[in-house]
Amino acid sequence: MDKHRILQQIFGYTAFRPGQEALIDGVLSGRDVFGIMPTGGGKSICYQVPALMLPGLTLVISPLISLMRDQVLALKAAGVPAAYINSTLTGPQIQTVYRNLLAGQYKIVYVAPERLDYAGFGNLVKRLNIAFIAVDEAHCISQWGQDFRPSYLRIVQFIEDLPQRPVVGAFTATATKQVRQDVERILKLKDPVRTLTGFDRPNLYFEVLQPEGKDQELLRLIARQKGKSGIVYCSTRKKVESVCEILNNHGYSATRYHAGLEEAERSANQEDFLYDRKTIMVATNAFGMGIDKSNVSFVIHYNMPKSIEAYYQEAGRAGRDGAEASCILLYSPGDVHTARYLIENGSENEEMDEAQREQVRRQDIKRLDAMIGYCKTQTCLRGYILEYFGQKHPEVCGNCGTCKGEFETVDITREAQMVLSCIRRIYGKLGYYVGGALVGNVLRGSKNKRVLSLGLDSLTTYGLMKDRSRSQIHAILDQLEADGYTQTDPEHQSISLSETAAQVLYQGKQVNMLVEKEPEEVLPVPQITKMTGEDADLFDVLKQLRMELAKEAGVPAYVVFSNATLTDMARKKPATLSQFKKVSGVGELKAAWYGEAFLNRIRAYLEENG
Numbered sequence: 001m002d003k004h005r006i007l008q009q010i011f012g013y014t015a016f017r018p019g020q021e022a023l024i025d026g027v028l029s030g031r032d033v034f035g036i037m038p039t040g041g042g043k044s045i046c047y048q049v050p051a052l053m054l055p056g057l058t059l060v061i062s063p064l065i066s067l068m069r070d071q072v073l074a075l076k077a078a079g080v081p082a083a084y085i086n087s088t089l090t091g092p093q094i095q096t097v098y099r100n101l102l103a104g105q106y107k108i109v110y111v112a113p114e115r116l117d118y119a120g121f122g123n124l125v126k127r128l129n130i131a132f133i134a135v136d137e138a139h140c141i142s143q144w145g146q147d148f149r150p151s152y153l154r155i156v157q158f159i160e161d162l163p164q165r166p167v168v169g170a171f172t173a174t175a176t177k178q179v180r181q182d183v184e185r186i187l188k189l190k191d192p193v194r195t196l197t198g199f200d201r202p203n204l205y206f207e208v209l210q211p212e213g214k215d216q217e218l219l220r221l222i223a224r225q226k227g228k229s230g231i232v233y234c235s236t237r238k239k240v241e242s243v244c245e246i247l248n249n250h251g252y253s254a255t256r257y258h259a260g261l262e263e264a265e266r267s268a269n270q271e272d273f274l275y276d277r278k279t280i281m282v283a284t285n286a287f288g289m290g291i292d293k294s295n296v297s298f299v300i301h302y303n304m305p306k307s308i309e310a311y312y313q314e315a316g317r318a319g320r321d322g323a324e325a326s327c328i329l330l331y332s333p334g335d336v337h338t339a340r341y342l343i344e345n346g347s348e349n350e351e352m353d354e355a356q357r358e359q360v361r362r363q364d365i366k367r368l369d370a371m372i373g374y375c376k377t378q379t380c381l382r383g384y385i386l387e388y389f390g391q392k393h394p395e396v397c398g399n400c401g402t403c404k405g406e407f408e409t410v411d412i413t414r415e416a417q418m419v420l421s422c423i424r425r426i427y428g429k430l431g432y433y434v435g436g437a438l439v440g441n442v443l444r445g446s447k448n449k450r451v452l453s454l455g456l457d458s459l460t461t462y463g464l465m466k467d468r469s470r471s472q473i474h475a476i477l478d479q480l481e482a483d484g485y486t487q488t489d490p491e492h493q494s495i496s497l498s499e500t501a502a503q504v505l506y507q508g509k510q511v512n513m514l515v516e517k518e519p520e521e522v523l524p525v526p527q528i529t530k531m532t533g534e535d536a537d538l539f540d541v542l543k544q545l546r547m548e549l550a551k552e553a554g555v556p557a558y559v560v561f562s563n564a565t566l567t568d569m570a571r572k573k574p575a576t577l578s579q580f581k582k583v584s585g586v587g588e589l590k591a592a593w594y595g596e597a598f599l600n601r602i603r604a605y606l607e608e609n610g
Contacts, residue, residue: 003028006049010078012565012587017042019197023169024049026193027132033169034138034184034192038199039316043171044071047134051108052080056131056166057101060110063137063149066270068110070293070556075108077559079589084110085121098124113140113151116158130166133159135187138170139309142182143359147309150356156188173316174199174309177390199312199389203319206381207401208329208374210471214302215246221300221328222252222280228297229273232282233314235303235338243302244282257283274556276547285310294321294562300328304335304375306343307367308388311374321564321585331375333436333474336493339368369490376478378402378514407514412476413504415465416511418443419476420485420501422461430454433494440473479513538605539570545601549594560594561585573602 003024007013016024019035020042026033027050037043051058062068068084075082083097083106100106101124115121135141141152159165170183170192184192211217218232232247234240237258247254255269255278272278274293281287285305299318305311311329319325343364370388377384381400386393396403422443427433441448442456445463456462465473477495480486485501488494503509543557543566550557561569565585574580580595581588 001053003049003053006052007045009588010052010080011045011048012583012585012590013045014582014584016045017197019195020046020049022193023195027167027169028053030167032167032189032192034180034189034194035169035171036175036180036194036196036199037171037173038197038201039173039313039320043136043173046171047132047136047169048075048080048108051132051134054131056129057106058108058132058134059125059130060108060134060136061113061116061155062110063113063140063147063151065112067136068112070274072108072110073555074559077553077555077590078587080108081106082108082110085115086110086112087114101128113149113155116154117151122158122161126161126163130162132167132169134169134171136171138172138183138187139175139179141186142175142179143356144176144178144182144363148356148360153186156186174313174389176388198391199386200382200391200393201316201319202399203322203324204315205324205326205399205401205404206315206329206385207326208331208381209401210331210375210474212469212471214330214332215243217330218243218300218302219246219250221298222247225298227279229276229279229293229295230281230298230300231287231296231314231317232280233299233301233303233305234282234284235305235335235342237284239302240282240284247280247282252280253278254280254282257281257287259284259286275550276557285314293317293556294558294564295323296320296325297323297563298326298328300330302330304329304331304339304371306339306364306371308370308374308385309367311371312385321558321562323564323567329375335375336368336372337435339371340365340493343368365490376482378407378482405516407516409512410515411510412479412513413508413511415468415476416480416485416504418461418464419473419480420497420505422459422464423486423495423497424501424505425459425461426456427496429456429459433489433496435493436474436477436488436495439477439495440470443473444468444470476513479511483511485511535567535570537609538573538602539566541601541605542566542569542598545597549597561590569598569602573606574599575603 007016019037023033023035023046035043035046047058047060065086065088068086072082072084083100085094085097089097101109135155137147140147140149141155142148159168168187168189170187170189172183175183209217222230232243234243237260240256240258244254244256255272257266257269270287273281296318299315301311301314305314315327318327343361374381374384380395380397380403382397383393383395398404419439422439423433426439426442438450441451442459442462443465445466451457477486481488485498485504486495487498489496504511546557546560546566550560553560562585565583568584572579572583574583577591577595577599580586580599581591
């Protein structure tokens with residue numbers, strides 16, 4: 001069977017996405033490959049299709065236990081013999097996989113990198129015909145990457161110990177130029193076919209909000225989603241608990257996930273989300289690595305992540321089926337302190353030596369600065385992300401909060417003078433600079449303990465901007481820093497005046513800021529689906545049928561069909577099995593299993609609705 005027939009009959013797609021075919025052809029011709037594609041860009045097809053065409057076994061090395069499980073589940077549902085080996089399996093279960101491997105019963109096997117160190121596994125694979133090794137999340141091999149794992153450094157020795165070197169492929173979604181160079185060098189890729197499809201996900205809408213109250217804003221955002229599946233990321237376990245409680249108290253079907261829960265509860269909560277028994281997952285970044293749930297329609301970050309890489313990877317869990325989805329970040333200056341604390345006091349990786357830990361810490365601080373820049377930028381958000389990864393982009397993307405908002409230039413010279421004067425007077429009284437939160441409290445006339453204990457309520461600037469909100473004052477602080485009138489100390493986050501601040505304070509130099517125009521009404525986040533009328537109603541009918549079939553089969557709903565497939569089905573309204581097979585995402589096996597049920601439901605709907 002050739003690659004196009006495999007793509008159609010097994011995976012249900014009529015054409016390859018950009019970059020996929022070049023990588024597949026490279027593997028089939030015996031060349032190493034290196035694929036850099038965004039989350040949801042179809043990396044798995046690049047190693048799954050050749051795995052079904054090569055005569056031997058394909059090993060996929062991945063640190064993501066959830067990904068192994070989900071992809072093996074999906075492969076089996078498509079009729080592909082596959083398995084995984086990781087710490088979730090019992091000893092007898094692993095031995096069963098080993099026996100089946102020796103019997104040649106699998107085409108694809110997923111393994112965790114730590115498994116490569118097991119002598120039993122090493123002896124076993126030397127007796128197998130390994131044709132292809134795919135290294136997923138390949139950025140983990142670089143100390144310059146955001147998820148450095150020393151266990152990845154041992155992959156090269158594992159490959160060299162094999163009786164015959166197989167074709168090697170590296171795949172990642174988030175890698176800067178330096179990380180990409182590291183991957184090729186450390187893995188010793190031989191003249192690889194390189195495909196960099198770009199990091200853009202056009203179906204994702206990006207927005208950064210700085211609300212006065214995050215809880216109220218979160219409820220507003222989720223109210224617009226109409227029961228859609230989504231993830232809310234929080235930076236701490238405590239915040240996960242409180243946000244999950246708020247959502248449940250307001251009638252939403254939410255569950256939680258963080259490292260402080262018992263393994264049994266984490267697994268049960270994850271299952272509830274994957275199987276759509278719960279529509280919202282509130283979690284720390286411990287959740288989601290490798291989750292292949294395709295019908296996530298929104299990702300909201302309650303707190304700012306520690307890096308652009310982490311943010312883009314987490315936001316990228318929305319819209320994996322190509323449907324439109326929203327990625328909203330709720331930012332506050334306090335997020336910076338939390339992120340810095342987590343970097344400085346994070347759990348130490350026992351696999352790293354002291355030098356490695358210090359290098360990772362320095363890189364983490366540098367990445368945090370870039371993440372802060374994303375939250376404060378007034379330019380295109382998508383462009384900021386693509387610029388970070390070294391990809392060219394238009395100045396306006398048309399699908400982010402900046403590009404879709406209507407802005408006007410406002411003269412804020414008077415307000416800027418108030419803020420700069422307050423910073424100067426605080427320094428004059430205390431002898432040291434303080435952070436933006438304290439500056440804002442003084443300007444707003446706060447009576448909190450720190451302001452009063454330091455005697456800052458005696459300053460002439462105390463209460464000078466009591467009619468302004470915290471977010472408005474912080475926006476002015478951001479503008480002053482962007483214009484070079486202030487600077488923030490990277491270690492203590494204290495704000496000091498630059499030499500040019502005098503031009504504003506004493507010479508009346510004008511300061512302008514782009515401000516979003518107030519809408520006539522509060523606008524919701526963009527609607528996830530553009531379907532209207534009959535198509536939207538039929539989509540809901542098909543979604544209900546999908547849930548019924550998923551429950552019968554004991555699999556998550558997206559394993560039956562993705563939202564994008566149901567959308568295409570609702571629009572095409574197939575009447576025959578031949579037409580049904582032309583729906584995007586419908587392969588031969590799924591057509592045979594589910595075709596009759598969906599055709600009958602479509603037919604009944606059309607008859608009932610004329």
